[in-house]
Amino acid sequence: MLHHLLRQAALPVATDSTPTGVTGALRELAPSRRNFLKTAAATGALVVGARLPSPALAAGGAPAGIVGPADPRPHLFVIIAPDNTVTVLAKHLDKGQGIVTGLATIVAEELDADWAQMRGAFAPADSKLYGNHFFGIQGTGGSTAIANSWDELRMAGAAARAMLVATAAARWNVPVGEVTVAKGVVSHAASKRSVAFGELAQDAAKLPIPQNVALKAAKDYTLIGKPGLHRLDHISKTDGSAVFAMDIRRPGQVTAVLARSPRFGGTVKSVDDKAARAVSGVIDVLTLPVGVAVIAKNTWTAIKGREALKITWDDSKAETRGTDQMLADYRKLADQPGAVAANSGDVAKAFASAAKVVESEFVFPYLAHAPMEPLNATVALNADGGCTIWAGSQFQGVEQMVVAHVLGCKPEQVKIETQWAGGSFGRRATTNADYIAEAAIIAKAYGKAPVHLVWTREDDIQGGRYRPLFLHRIKAAVDANGAISAWQQRIVGQSFMAGTPFEKMMIKNGVDATSVEGASDMAYPVSNLAVDLHSPPSPVTTLWWRSVGHTHTAYAKEVMIDQLAKAAGKDPVAFRLALLKDHPRLANVLKLAADKAGWGQPLPKGKARGVAVHESFNTYVAHVAEVTVNDKGHVTVDRVVVAVDCGQVVNPDVVTAQMEGATGWGIGHALRGEITLTDGVVDQTNFDGFLPLRMSDMPKVEVHLVDSHERPTGAGEPGVPTSAPAVANAVFALTGKPVQTLPFSRGGMV
Amino acid sequence: MIRITVNGQERQVDVPEDMPLLWVLRDELNMTGTKFGCGIAQCGACTVHVDGAPTRACQTPVGSLAAGAKVTTIEGASGKVAEAVRAAWQKLDVVQCGYCQSGQIMSAIALVSSNTNPTDADIDAAMDGNVCRCATYVRIRAAIKDAAQSVRA
Numbered sequence: 071m072l073h074h075l076l077r078q079a080a081l082p083v084a085t086d087s088t089p090t091g092v093t094g095a096l097r098e099l100a101p102s103r104r105n106f107l108k109t110a111a112a113t114g115a116l117v118v119g120a121r122l123p124s125p126a127l128a129a130g131g132a133p134a135g136i137v138g139p140a141d142p143r144p145h146l147f148v149i150i151a152p153d154n155t156v157t158v159l160a161k162h163l164d165k166g167q168g169i170v171t172g173l174a175t176i177v178a179e180e181l182d183a184d185w186a187q188m189r190g191a192f193a194p195a196d197s198k199l200y201g202n203h204f205f206g207i208q209g210t211g212g213s214t215a216i217a218n219s220w221d222e223l224r225m226a227g228a229a230a231r232a233m234l235v236a237t238a239a240a241r242w243n244v245p246v247g248e249v250t251v252a253k254g255v256v257s258h259a260a261s262k263r264s265v266a267f268g269e270l271a272q273d274a275a276k277l278p279i280p281q282n283v284a285l286k287a288a289k290d291y292t293l294i295g296k297p298g299l300h301r302l303d304h305i306s307k308t309d310g311s312a313v314f315a316m317d318i319r320r321p322g323q324v325t326a327v328l329a330r331s332p333r334f335g336g337t338v339k340s341v342d343d344k345a346a347r348a349v350s351g352v353i354d355v356l357t358l359p360v361g362v363a364v365i366a367k368n369t370w371t372a373i374k375g376r377e378a379l380k381i382t383w384d385d386s387k388a389e390t391r392g393t394d395q396m397l398a399d400y401r402k403l404a405d406q407p408g409a410v411a412a413n414s415g416d417v418a419k420a421f422a423s424a425a426k427v428v429e430s431e432f433v434f435p436y437l438a439h440a441p442m443e444p445l446n447a448t449v450a451l452n453a454d455g456g457c458t459i460w461a462g463s464q465f466q467g468v469e470q471m472v473v474a475h476v477l478g479c480k481p482e483q484v485k486i487e488t489q490w491a492g493g494s495f496g497r498r499a500t501t502n503a504d505y506i507a508e509a510a511i512i513a514k515a516y517g518k519a520p521v522h523l524v525w526t527r528e529d530d531i532q533g534g535r536y537r538p539l540f541l542h543r544i545k546a547a548v549d550a551n552g553a554i555s556a557w558q559q560r561i562v563g564q565s566f567m568a569g570t571p572f573e574k575m576m577i578k579n580g581v582d583a584t585s586v587e588g589a590s591d592m593a594y595p596v597s598n599l600a601v602d603l604h605s606p607p608s609p610v611t612t613l614w615w616r617s618v619g620h621t622h623t624a625y626a627k628e629v630m631i632d633q634l635a636k637a638a639g640k641d642p643v644a645f646r647l648a649l650l651k652d653h654p655r656l657a658n659v660l661k662l663a664a665d666k667a668g669w670g671q672p673l674p675k676g677k678a679r680g681v682a683v684h685e686s687f688n689t690y691v692a693h694v695a696e697v698t699v700n701d702k703g704h705v706t707v708d709r710v711v712v713a714v715d716c717g718q719v720v721n722p723d724v725v726t727a728q729m730e731g732a733t734g735w736g737i738g739h740a741l742r743g744e745i746t747l748t749d750g751v752v753d754q755t756n757f758d759g760f761l762p763l764r765m766s767d768m769p770k771v772e773v774h775l776v777d778s779h780e781r782p783t784g785a786g787e788p789g790v791p792t793s794a795p796a797v798a799n800a801v802f803a804l805t806g807k808p809v810q811t812l813p814f815s816r817g818g819m820v
Numbered sequence: 821m822i823r824i825t826v827n828g829q830e831r832q833v834d835v836p837e838d839m840p841l842l843w844v845l846r847d848e849l850n851m852t853g854t855k856f857g858c859g860i861a862q863c864g865a866c867t868v869h870v871d872g873a874p875t876r877a878c879q880t881p882v883g884s885l886a887a888g889a890k891v892t893t894i895e896g897a898s899g900k901v902a903e904a905v906r907a908a909w910q911k912l913d914v915v916q917c918g919y920c921q922s923g924q925i926m927s928a929i930a931l932v933s934s935n936t937n938p939t940d941a942d943i944d945a946a947m948d949g950n951v952c953r954c955a956t957y958v959r960i961r962a963a964i965k966d967a968a969q970s971v972r973a
């Protein structure tokens with residue numbers, strides 16, 4: 071997600087890997103921008119921040135220099151407290167991907183802290199201080215968080231360490247060079263003295279921030295890339311104490327649920343709220359542009375009140391087609407050329423002389439994100455005309471701007487208290503702050519108390535912002551040597567960037583980059599390539615969904631590749647390896663997964679392996695799936711082997727967990743996931759219709775990480791794209807039939 | 821007034837009898853460890869124990885609880901099995917977003933309490949009602965086996 075934005079705002083990269091090169095990384099930064107921030111907070115803590123210059127942020131005038139204790143903004147990354155805890159402020163949302171743990175690991179490494187003393191907390195919303203260098207505003211997404219914070223947090227950790235060392239050296243009256251740090255203890259060996267961080271923090275905070283700090287070489291890491299660090303949330307999420315937005319309880323708060331149009335694009339025509347108001351405990355009913363809000367003293371009552379509403383909807387601008395009709399319309403469109411996303415060579419000529427031609431049509435359904443914690447946010451209006459929001463906030467920068475517009479205040483008057491988020495998969499990051507804007511609109515209209523807006527699961531499943539429905543038509547030619555001489559691909563599906571503030575950046579010449587990523591830029595060499603795109607509009611709202619365009623482009627590509635391998639009479643792994651000669655990192659993960667999975671070794675009857683390999687978000691992943699198809703044609707995924715190269719791994723166990731989860735995510739939706747519409751109304755309402763992956767569906771998963779010291783890239787999304795096509799290719803190996811329509815349940819395979 | 825016993829404490833709540841136990845816990849008693857995920861007994865996020873039996877609180881009207889019924893939530897789960905399950909969860913870093921995990925742990929405690937040597941099929945049967953959108957199932961399975969082993973030992 072949004073990694074295209076990354077290319078737009080290229081990060082100034084520190085390319086150090088040796089201690090001497092590190093200061094170089096700092097030297098490259100203009101001194102005025104090297105705004106290490108520091109304050110001796112009231113607690114007497116040492117607080118250090120390090121910021122890299124960002125072209126996107128600089129445009130907005132990022133503050134530079136030292137901000138002293140008189141400035142209460144806690145715009146900092148590291149807080150070392152007298153109680154000897156080290157708290158890392160995370161500017162990124164943790165929605166399960168473990169980023170709080172990852173960011174703390176980076177700081178702890180350079181600080182030489184003891185893992186047991188590390189803590190995590192969410193930074194306040196402030197795009198100037200905590201902006202994502204790739205987006206220009208504060209926000210999490212596109213598997214960017216580690217890559218984004220890698221430099222600034224190493225520098226923050228190293229700067230804090232240097233200040234602790236200087237403080238100890240002065241206290242003991244010994245040379246700085248004789249002072250060492252390990253596991254949270256500062257020592258002087260010759261005099262056998264040592265002191266904990268916490269005892270130095272107060273004095274260290276009085277020192278100037280060092281302008282040049284040495285960063286460690288990868289070979290000296292003791293925490294980064296090492297096993298055995300528990301997640302920082304592993305206890306609070308097992309005893310019920312972790313606080314999610316859903317658990318926020320502000321004094322006097324009321325609960326709101328919102329009745330929205332059952333058809334996308336519908337609006338309220340008339341409301342009879344008499345029965346709703348008569349429900350005991352219902353406080354108010356507000357008819358608003360976003361729907362009809364029922365405000366009650368608790369969630370259950372609000373839901374009961376909403377059930378009692380009688381609303382007539384105006385569907386004149388609504389989507390009234392069903393998905394079958396939409397797909398039929400897409401097929402008609404696919405008969406016509408679309409906006410050109412890639413065009414090289416002469417496809418028509420190549421097909422005319424092709425040895426073997428394969429054609430496929432792929433259909434991908436709408437999919438809901440359905441994060442486990444339904445969307446919700448609490449908004450309290452503040453006396454200054456602004457507000458405070460408690461939410462699993464993922465796009466703080468957007469939310470501040472949108473809510474400021476709603477309330478008529480300045481974005482900085484919109485305070486956000488980011489909470490642990492119960493999943494997102496892209497859903498909590500929207501270009502118009504949808505559910506948070508709703509909460510602000512309701513809070514403003516109600517005006518009397520903090521409002522907690524709760525979406526029910528039905529609201530979520532029927533509430534849109536889906537992975538778009540997509541149709542792909544691919545025709546490709548392969549020669550006897552296994553070379554792909556021509557590839558023509560037509561893609562039809564809604565653009566979720568159109569009409570948003572990101573449109574200008576993301577849509578070029580009618581092509582939404584997120585619709586064609588993974589297809590128009592595929593790694594396999596094709597001498598004659600033509601990819602084009604139709605983006606038919608619909609009032610049905612759509613959004614990025616864990617791994618975005620790659621959710622469909624990688625599937626279509628990898629299932630097509632297996633068909634081409636078969637047409638050329640080649641083994642699927644050997645066929646790919648031959649094509650990936652110029653892509654060593656892809657070839658490497660492919661070989662690794664194939665080796666570990668025992669590719670080529672015999673399996674019992676009814677079982678087969680399938681493979682897929684893909685790059686997304688600058689991370690390279692291969693899956694090999696071992697699958698059974700029984701005599702009824704039902705598919706069981708028995709075992710999955712994943713190989714991943716995401717550069718320098720920060721937390722191996724967290725990356726492994728992301729690969730396990732992404733594998734389940736990809737396979738679960740491929741098996742049964744679909745959102746369909748009849749006459750414009752969503753057919754599924756809850757988990758009894760939008761069927762999630764369950765325990766008995768989950769294969770064994772083995773994850774193999776490539777040992778690398780390349781710059782770290784992302785891990786949250788890249789495990790998704792190859793999981794489903796690996797399964798489909800195993801089914802293809804068994805049945806000879808490529809699975810071209812998702813989900814598998816459509817074909818009676820589960 | 822309805823009286824219920826939660827984690828060994830008697831509580832009184834002034835709510836309609838048909839209010840689900842889930843909302844009584846979360847909104848009336850401010851015990852937010854028990855989660856709302858679907859409201860229709862399809863996800864297990866709201867799993868609590870009623871007299872030791874795993875129960876979907878979202879589909880349990882508070883008035884339907886038998887007099888003296890003992891409700892146990894994630895906050896109050898204790899004893900040898902509960903400790904073993906929690907320890908296994910922590911040892912294997914099962915959690916991702918964590919939102920489903922109260923329910924997963926309550927279901928797992930109930931399973932291991934009645935079966936200290938669960939097979940994969942036993943685990944599937946006991947845990948299929950607990951959805952994890954982060955798909956932490958591989959580790960949940962491993963943690964249940966780990967906990968069962970330490971209970972056996």
Ligand code: FES
Nearest residue numbers: 857858859864878
């Ligand atoms: S909330 Fe009770 S089972 Fe989902």
Ligand code: FES
Nearest residue numbers: 917918952953954
């Ligand atoms: S850990 Fe996120 S839903 Fe289970």
